[in-house]
Amino acid sequence: MNPARIRIIAIGKVRKGxxxxxxxxxxxxxxxxxxxxxxxxxxxREAEAITAALRPEEQLVVLTEEGQSFDSVAFAQRLEGSGSVRLALVIGGADGIDPALKARASWRLSLSPMTFPHDLARLLLLEQLYRALTIQQGGPYHK
Known part of the structure; x- marks a missing residue:
């Protein structure tokens, strides 16, 4: 996984210090x-903004509780399997992600069957991306 090939598109700002x-x-x-x-x-409106922000070379991945769940090793393998494809990982707002946008997604990712506030989902996603990178590199972070 190359972090430069991943972009997170998130609705809302992180407000908690x-x-x-x-x-x-x-x-x-x-x-x-x-x-x-x-x-x-x-x-x-959020779906329109997300669509406008997507780059032509990016593969859309939406985070949703009904998406595919992975353990950390399987997530690292899924990212590795994406090869040189650029990914746009989308975290929706309070109302979730528009169904039409979900339908356009290349894949749907679930961090958990539970629902999280968008800022906490962002932190969890970043941690799992870092964990995936260290798994791929054989580092000691993942135990």
Whole structure:
């Protein structure tokens, strides 16, 4: 996995200080990974903003509780299997992700069958991306 080939598109800003600190920590550990924050404003407007932000070369991956769940090793393998494809991982707003946008996604990812606030989902996703990178590199982070 090359962090520079991954972009997180997230609705809303991180408002909690402790979450911001965690996000900053993992972004330092994942150089090249970009996070784009979009304004919240209802599912339809958010879907339009996400669609407008997508780059032609990016494969859309939406985070949703009904998506595919992985353990950390399987997630690392799934990312490795993406090869040189650029991924846009989308975290929706309070109302979730528009069904039409979900239907366009190349794959759907679930961090858990539980629902999380968008800022906490961002932190969890970043941690799992870092864990995937260390698994692929054979590092000691994942035990």
């Amino acid at each position: 402790w979450v911001s600190e965690g996000v900053a920590l993992y972004l330092k550990r994942l150089p090249g990974l970009e996070v784009l924050e979009l304004r919240d404003g209802g599912m339809a």
